[in-house]
Amino acid sequence: MNKPRLGFVGIGLMGEAMTRRLLDRGWQVTVWNLERERLDLVTLHGAVAAASPADVVAAADIVLICVLDGEAVRHCVFGPHGLATARETRGKLLIDLSTIDPAATQEMAARAARDAGLAWLDCPVSGGPGAAREGSMAIMAGGAPHDFERARAVLGDLGANVTHMGPTGAGQTTKIINQAIVGAGYVLMVEAALLAEAAGIDAARLPECLAGGFADSVLLRKLYPRIQRRDFDPPAAYARQLLKDLKAVGEFAREHGCDLPLVEQAGARFDAYVASGHAMSDPASIIRLYEASRRKAA
Structure with a gap:
């Protein structure tokens, strides 16, 4: 046919x-x-x-x-x-x-x-x-x-x-939950990379070391290495898009009487990053927001 x-x-x-x-x-x-x-x-x-x-x-x-x-x-x-x-x-x-x-x-x-x-x-x-x-x-x-x-x-x-x-509407509702996990996951992978680097261990080997444990995930295996290598060009996605999705998660959660402070904090991080001129940057490059804050504090 x-x-x-x-x-x-x-x-x-x-x-x-x-x-x-x-x-x-x-x-x-x-x-x-x-x-x-x-x-x-x-x-x-x-x-x-x-x-x-x-x-x-x-x-x-x-x-x-x-x-x-x-x-x-x-x-x-x-x-x-x-x-x-x-x-x-x-x-x-x-x-x-x-x-x-x-x-x-x-x-x-x-x-x-x-x-x-x-x-x-x-x-x-x-x-x-x-x-x-x-x-x-x-x-x-x-x-x-x-x-x-x-x-x-x-x-x-x-x-x-x-x-x-x-x-x-069920597909879009499922995607909202997906983006809650993804948006918070981007921020978590950035913070894990920064902590591993600051502690002086071999940060690049973290996904290999944690494979099979409770911390293992697609984010750790695929996203974390890009963050750790600072491999952001060309963008695989855009920060403005993930920010839009995180705002949608927040609105949906409030409509359903749910308080999601972790997701709200991830959204605030991306809001600050996009506002600093990175709307079209890869979401993984949000590590630059942390690095800029560190330089200001030094």
């Missing part, structure tokens, strides 16, 4: 990696991005550029979207020449890979179904561009079970761990 035609809206760091992965796996992909120059990163590998999101959905059966935040999703779907404005949308499937608010997801999904007949899956991802390129991401999905089954093949080519977590 022929594979469904795919569209992809949002060719950022993650969108580029996912689009190239899909092309490698034999999918036909039509793409659009606000900054047109980024389209060259995927059209050189076989993607077809479209003039607008509406043109993407016209050329596709399933459209994936991965953009900065909820407002960007709303604009790409419902704005001028957005996905929902296309002439033929009914029966097509939209897979939102962005990280946005669960309530906004539920509202937009209902509107897309009502006004355009578009089915919606919220499928935020975790793992970074490297995992996206390799197809080894974790993908947490929310939406109707039959829509998840429609998306299973394409999601399976993008992720090694694809889980249907429940109805619309």
Whole structure:
């Protein structure tokens, strides 16, 4: 059976990696991005550029979207020449890979179904561009079970761990919890590296030494070495994005009557780092915030 035609809206760091992965796996992909120059990163590998999101959905059966935040999703779907404005949308499937608010997801999904007949899956991802390129991401999905089954093949080519977590919004809720762990984990890995270096042990061997123990984790094995080597360029992600996610965690926690002081402190650290001019720096480079404070204290 022929594979469904795919569209992809949002060719950022993650969108580029996912689009190239899909092309490698034999999918036909039509793409659009606000900054047109980024389209060259995927059209050189076989993607077809479209003039607008509406043109993407016209050329596709399933459209994936991965953009900065909820407002960007709303604009790409419902704005001028957005996905929902296309002439033929009914029966097509939209897979939102962005990280946005669960309530906004539920509202937009209902509107897309009502006004355009578009089915919606919220499928935020975790793992970074490297995992996206390799197809080894974790993908947490929310939406109707039959829509998840429609998306299973394409999601399976993008992720090694694809889980249907429940109805619309469940994927985004799971991603909020994921980002609480990740955001606090970045700060913890930085502080572990600083402490190991200050104590004079072989800081580079820490992940090897702790492997198999309770402190072992993907963060320790993959993130800590980059921090310890100060390996931040080119960025694997952006500090502004993680700050946005940590703020979302805080808001969600307050709505549900939860006090998360550890996550709040991690958010405060990233807020200070972004405010100091590092919005587009790799989140792991937040160690520079600590190093700057140390120099001032010296």
